[in-house]
Amino acid sequence: xxxxxxxxxxxxxxxxxxxxxxxxxxxxxxxxxxxxxxxxxxxxxxxxxxxxxxxxxxxxxxxxxxxxxxxxxxxxxxxxxxxxxxxxxxxxxxxxxxxxxxx
Amino acid sequence: xxxxxxxxxxxxxxxxxxxxxxxxxxxxxxxxxxxxxxxxxxxxxxxxxxxxxxxxxxxxxxxxxxxxxxxxxxxxxxxxxxxxxxxxxxxxxxxxxxxxxxxxxxxxxxxxxxxxxxxxxxxxxxxxxxxxxxxxxxxxxxxxxxxxxxxxxxxxxxxxxxxxxxxxxxxxxxxxxxxxxxxxxxxxxxxxxxxxxxxxxxxxxxxxxxxxxxxxxxxxxxxxxxxxxxxxxxxxxxxxxxxxxxxxxxxxxxxxxxxxxxxxxxxxxxxxxxxxxxxxxxxxxxxxxxxxxxxxxxxxxxxxxxxxxxxxxxxxxxxxxxxxxxxxxxxxxxxxxxxxxxxxxxxxxxxxxxxxxxxxxxxxxxxxxxxxxxxxxxxxxxxxxxxxxxxxxxxxxxxxxxxxxxxxxxxxxxxxxxxxxxxxxxxxxxxxxxxxxxxxxxxxxxxxxxxxxxxxxxxxxxxxxxxxx
Numbered sequence: 262x263x264x265x266x267x268x269x270x271x272x273x274x275x276x277x278x279x280x281x282x283x284x285x286x287x288x289x290x291x292x293x294x295x296x297x298x299x300x301x302x303x304x305x306x307x308x309x310x311x312x313x314x315x316x317x318x319x320x321x322x323x324x325x326x327x328x329x330x331x332x333x334x335x336x337x338x339x340x341x342x343x344x345x346x347x348x349x350x351x352x353x354x355x356x357x358x359x360x361x362x363x364x
Numbered sequence: 365x366x367x368x369x370x371x372x373x374x375x376x377x378x379x380x381x382x383x384x385x386x387x388x389x390x391x392x393x394x395x396x397x398x399x400x401x402x403x404x405x406x407x408x409x410x411x412x413x414x415x416x417x418x419x420x421x422x423x424x425x426x427x428x429x430x431x432x433x434x435x436x437x438x439x440x441x442x443x444x445x446x447x448x449x450x451x452x453x454x455x456x457x458x459x460x461x462x463x464x465x466x467x468x469x470x471x472x473x474x475x476x477x478x479x480x481x482x483x484x485x486x487x488x489x490x491x492x493x494x495x496x497x498x499x500x501x502x503x504x505x506x507x508x509x510x511x512x513x514x515x516x517x518x519x520x521x522x523x524x525x526x527x528x529x530x531x532x533x534x535x536x537x538x539x540x541x542x543x544x545x546x547x548x549x550x551x552x553x554x555x556x557x558x559x560x561x562x563x564x565x566x567x568x569x570x571x572x573x574x575x576x577x578x579x580x581x582x583x584x585x586x587x588x589x590x591x592x593x594x595x596x597x598x599x600x601x602x603x604x605x606x607x608x609x610x611x612x613x614x615x616x617x618x619x620x621x622x623x624x625x626x627x628x629x630x631x632x633x634x635x636x637x638x639x640x641x642x643x644x645x646x647x648x649x650x651x652x653x654x655x656x657x658x659x660x661x662x663x664x665x666x667x668x669x670x671x672x673x674x675x676x677x678x679x680x681x682x683x684x685x686x687x688x689x690x691x692x693x694x695x696x697x698x699x700x701x702x703x704x705x706x707x708x709x710x711x712x713x714x715x716x717x718x719x720x721x722x723x724x725x726x727x728x729x730x731x732x733x734x735x736x737x738x739x740x741x742x743x744x745x746x747x748x749x750x751x752x753x754x755x756x757x758x759x760x761x762x763x764x765x766x767x768x769x770x771x772x773x774x775x776x777x778x779x780x781x782x783x784x785x786x787x788x789x790x791x792x793x794x795x796x797x798x799x800x801x802x803x804x805x806x807x808x809x810x811x812x813x814x815x816x817x818x819x820x821x822x823x824x825x826x827x828x829x830x831x832x833x
Binding site: 265266267268269270271272273274275276277278280281282283284285286287288289290291296299300301302303304305306307308309312313316317320334335336338339340343350351355356357358359360361362363364 | 365366367368369370371372373374375376377378379380381382383385386389390396398399400401402403404405407410411412416419420423424427428431432435436437438439441442447448449450451452453454455456457458459462465466471479480481482485499502503506507508509510511514517518521552594598599692693694695696697749750
């Protein structure tokens with residue numbers, strides 16, 4: 262150790278405020294299930310979702326897909342206002358969701 | 365991402381579509397939201413640079429399979445991560461060694477910090493009546509607790525003096541206010557925070573409010589400006605190449621202090637007054653600004669002569685940010701959040717005041733005259749939207765205010781804000797030069813938010829002691 266002054270430096274961060282939440286259980290299949298689309302209006306979701314819709318329907322004929330246009334888009338970022346429509350996903354019968362677009 | 369988390373919490377599997385450059389950020393944001401293994405489906409490259417054929421191929425060959433996997437295969441559970449406690453000494457060494465260690469852990473930004481020792485932190489804590497462990501809020505994306513303690517630690521690191529602590533606490537309170545939207549501090553335009561300060565504390569702490577008001581070189585302005593970026597890095601969790609996605613970014617701004625001597629002379633109110641505070645209150649106001657530019661040599665001896673140039677300057681510095689004025693069909697929440705900031709050097713303010721104008725009158729003038737043709741406004745919005753934007757349709761949809769569709773004439777002049785009150789006006793800078801500065805805001809992503817600075821009991825005595833050091 263040199264003769265220079267030694268500093269005992271403290272941790273500059275903060276405790277993580279939340280415990281982890283478990284992810285939803287994946288069903289392993291699309292058969293008989295309903296996929297819902299949620300789009301924030303950005304980054305070509307209007308093109309991405311129709312492609313995914315077409316290809317998923319081809320591969321999994323038993324799947325039902327509800328397009329993003331069927332959901333209210335009155336929240337801050339083009340998604341539903343969750344306070345105004347807290348149960349919109351379950352009311353529509355969604356079993357899973359595809360959300361776009363992060364960029 | 366937030367919609368995916370919402371779905372997962374009610375038991376619905378999600379697939380989040382994310383472009384390649386944002387995968388790391390997406391994973392870290394998910395981790396901060398308590399779902400570290402949230403599955404993402406990648407879009408190679410960036411969506412905006414492909415023709416339709418190229419784009420279809422990428423979605424079919426990359427994104428489709430990742431979407432299927434995300435929805436059907438259960439991700440592994442996250443492993444617990446051990447982190448130090450708030451008061452833990454994480455390293456002991458020389459000044460240089462501490463800085464190497466902090467840089468290696470991404471806890472400083474590439475220039476030396478003052479080592480945050482217990483002794484230094486305790487000096488800062490003397491300048492607040494608040495309890496060190498008090499949690500002010502949770503800052504995204506890491507969702508870490510903002511506490512009086514870690515404010516002091518980062519204040520030490522930034523090179524602040526202990527007596528700046530009341531200002532630092534007020535700044536952290538703004539960052540923790542949901543209206544401010546700290547979670548967007550990394551968005552790609554790379555907007556940067558500007559803190560505006562009002563009140564007697566400007567003189568108490570010797571902020572520069574004259575020539576070079578936005579230049580480094582004055583400890584209060586400079587070190588407190590640095591504190592914000594350090595706090596965003598260490599507590600909120602914004603780091604370049606990870607969660608900070610500014611395409612270019614900017615360096616932090618120094619604190620802007622208003623020249624309240626000139627305000628008193630010309631009878632104008634401080635910026636904080638228009639944010640709902642009393643004259644004489646010590647207040648910080650923070651907003652994120654995408655750009656700023658100087659309006660040089662504002663010639664004239666009356667308000668009528670100088671205001672048109674200032675209005676034109678504000679218009680010229682406002683482009684894509686108009687999405688925060690009227691919103692877009694898919695983003696109604698953007699509307700009514702554009703708040704440009706005009707900084708006037710004292711001699712311009714004096715010319716305007718001499719003509720009998722108050723700040724309120726200047727706001728009204730700018731609202732009525734800083735305008736652009738509706739067709740130009742629509743053209744700018746349409747560049748960023750998959751559909752052609754029509755202002756009248758935005759009004760009909762209840763997104764934009766009615767004044768944006770007073771007729772169908774494409775050449776009608778429309779304002780760049782929704783209300784005269786949306787303009788912030790601050791007097792600062794060289795008292796003897798007739799220049800102004802226009803800043804365009806980042807709207808909802810760092811919305812103009814103010815907090816009163818709480819002084820500790822015996823502020824005067826503590827200051828005296830500080831000056832004697």
